[in-house]
Amino acid sequence: MNKKWKKSFVFVFIAVLLVMMVGCSGNNTNTTQETTTEPSSDKGSTESPTTPSEPVTLTIFGGVESANLNGAFQDDDVMKELEKRTGVKLDFTSNLNISDPAQKMAVMLAGNDLPDIVIFNTLTDQAKVYGAKQAIPLDDLVAEFGPDILKNAGDALQVSKQLSSDDTHALYYLPGGVKQVIFSPLVNENAWNLRWDLYKQLDYPKLDTLDDLLNVMEQMMKLEPTNKAGKKTYGIGINLSDDWGQLMIDRANYNMAGEACCGYNDLYYSMDKKQIVPRISDPNSTFWKSVKFYNEAYKRGILDPESATLKFAALNDKFKSGRYFASTTHWSQAGADQQFIAEGNPEKGFVPLMINNNPNNIYVAAQSINGNQFQMFISKNSKNPEAAMKFINYLYTNEGSELLQNGVEGKQYDMVNGVPIVKDSELDALKSDPKHFLQTGVLKYSHMQRFNPPQNPKGYPSDFMQVPETVKKLATPVQNDFMAHYNYSTINDAFIKIPNYSYDVGKLGSLSAVPGSDIQGKKEQLDAYLVANIAKVIYQKTDADFEKAKNSFLDAYNSKGAKEVFDYFKKSYEDANK
Structure with a gap:
């Protein structure tokens, strides 16, 4: 990598247009370009896979914001190219017309009405998803159909099996954002x-x-x-x-x-x-x-x-x-x-x-490095888990990651002397129309991204917006x-x-507690109390009233087992580091 680039982009990975969830709070190559990862098993890599003549339809939840959808099936550049490369047509029906993804997730879990592939936010959905036990074990599927998952996210899978599994330590949940470093030369997502x-x-x-x-x-x-x-x-x-x-x-x-x-x-x-x-x-x-x-x-x-x-x-x-x-x-x-x-x-x-x-x-x-809060699983309702795993494997490739982030060669960017350069027409459109990404699909499916390395193996930033010329x-x-x-x-x-x-x-x-455990129950009570009552403390009209409201809040919060739950998670973190 050019020394100038290396110095400028050590901790660079753009997060423009990503919609979180918070903040604790979104890659592209053409199918004809040279593959950027070596095969990770004798089955080979699935970069630019050969696709069947008729696409397989898979249902999915959580990969895109509901407000960014215009129907069950999307026809933007990114989605059309993704279907071409993988042979999978994604049905987003379960994402339509929802204002609260966490509430929708709860309803689907209660009704045993999950789609093939589910992406959930651990900040809001972790306890109910883990407790519902509607995810299938993935170890065998990954071993057979996930060579790029093993190659590019092997350590992250081990962390998931240790911290996001049950007593079997089987693999149920696939982390997103593996290898990601969110830091940009043009925005700051974590400061005033x-x-x-x-x-x-x-x-x-x-x-x-x-x-x-x-x-x-x-x-x-x-x-x-x-x-x-x-x-x-x-x-x-x-x-x-x-x-x-x-x-x-x-x-x-x-x-x-x-x-x-x-x-x-x-x-x-x-x-x-x-x-x-x-x-x-x-x-x-x-x-x-x-x-x-x-x-x-x-x-x-x-x-x-x-x-x-x-x-x-x-x-x-x-x-x-x-x-x-x-x-x-x-x-x-x-x-x-x-x-x-x-x-x-x-x-x-x-x-x-x-x-x-x-x-x-x-x-x-x-x-x-080992994943963000957007975890993915294949549900027990899936009628084609093999096709789902093959599709997910593609999301863990450099090529798949860069497609979601940058779009399609010849449409959103051109390769110039081996370097991806975003088209001026694309930059102009982004500046004049904040919703241009809905037409192209670039960064539209940010929660689907599983693998987000800062650099392509060929030396340029995986986020093409970070190429110095751009x-x-x-x-x-x-x-x-x-x-x-x-x-x-x-x-x-x-x-x-x-x-x-x-x-x-x-x-x-x-970090999580065992579903159904006493610790899990107390944690949920604490979280619910915080959400329901913190605004009352903020909206006090005098310093004296504020202190009174704060102390009352803490008395109630601590009485619900706060120390016991904190000690549990503190020890879990220390054990994980061991």
């Missing part, structure tokens, strides 16, 4: 993002503490009290109506403190202490400092008062319509920067800023202005000066 144009108008005030941030957001609201439609603006909003919305309360703050949060709601991994520490049950944790921050924002009119009832989709709309000035992650803005540009306001946009950070350890480059074209006017002001070469120069800015959340996110 602020409207640069307004910050600039304020003459770049200091942003050392969370109090500084409150002051800056308050001043921004005075500069722009309404959006172009005349609707009131706020410094920030939060989607507390979603079960996972509570994870956004301390998002950015725990990242800047050098703590990682993924999976069970009372766990942080402290990069300073190199151990698990309590998130909720410790009254002095980053979580409670963040709750106090939102309480102050509420009292000062900076927090959107509708936050207690907001769903994520509504939050996205408010960002894109210019009603918020700060976010705890770039992806929650849902393409607000592109929306501003499309509307003729290229001077508006968000940039990441260092606020209240740990000088030695921060968590902004999110590794998932990066230069992609920077928005706001990003260029920001980098010029601070003399940065990337958006994230300030973050990578911290000695340690990366952590792998794979094992942390895979």
Whole structure:
């Protein structure tokens, strides 16, 4: 790999347009190009497999956001090419017209109505999926039809069998995002993002503490009290109506403190202490400092008062319509920067800023070497598990991964001197139409991605948007202005000066309790109590009322077995590391 590329892209993997779930919160080659992985068994690799004349139809849930579907079968460039290469036609019927994937998952599990292939979010679905026992064991299928799974995700499978299985330690769940490192030269998914144009108008005030941030957001609201439609603006909003919305309360703050949060709601991994520490049950944790921050924002009119009832989709709309000035992650803005540009306001946009950070350890480059929170399984309802496994195996190849992320050669990109260069027409379309990806399919199926290495074996970034020639074209006017002001070469120069800015959340996110166990029952009670009651603490009108509400919350939370459950997960993590 060119030395310049190696230096610039050590921890680079774009996450633009990915819709999470949170944040604790999406590859392409042409079938005619040379295969990029060697066969991993005597059966050979399935890169660019020979496909049957009539495609096999497989049903699938969880691989795409419901709002991005126009029917059961998709006809975008990526999906048509995927069918051509694998001989599989995907039926997304179970994904249609749903507003809450976790609720839909619960209904399908209860009715024993799962499709062939299921992708679920462990942050919201882990307990009910594991407990339902509707996944088939995959060891034999992987051994026979999954050579690329074994080659590219062998270690991740062992972690899954240790942490996401039953007493048999059989393989039931296939991890997604294996080898992924989410860090980009143009966005930051794990830090505070602020409207640069307004910050600039304020003459770049200091942003050392969370109090500084409150002051800056308050001043921004005075500069722009309404959006172009005349609707009131706020410094920030939060989607507390979603079960996972509570994870956004301390998002950015725990990242800047050098703590990682993924999976069970009372766990942080402290990069300073190199151990698990309590998130909720410790009254002095980053979580409670963040709750106090939102309480102050509420009292000062900076927090959107509708936050207690907001769903994520509504939050996205408010960002894109210019009603918020700060976010705890770039992806929650849902393409607000592109929306501003499309509307003729290229001077508006968000940039990441260092606020209240740990000088030695921060968590902004999110590794998932052994997988992310989007696990996949083949259900007991599947009538063709062999075809399902062959299809899944293709998702674990470089070629399959890059197809989902970059599109099709000749349509979305061209190979120039052995390097994939995204077409200018594609870049222009992305800038002018935030929904262009719905037509091409590029990054549309991000939750389907199983294998996400930062680099192709041939030396260029697996995400073609990270090829240096393309990066230069992609920077928005706001990003260029920001980098010029601070003399940065990337958006994230300030973050990578911290000695340690990366952590792998794979094992942390895979922790689980035995379905049906006492620990599992207590964990669910704790999680439910947190989701149902945390907004009440935030929406207190005085400091005295806040302290009273906080103490009452903690008394009730701890009385439900918080210490016992925390100790269980802490030991599980320590055992996993052994």
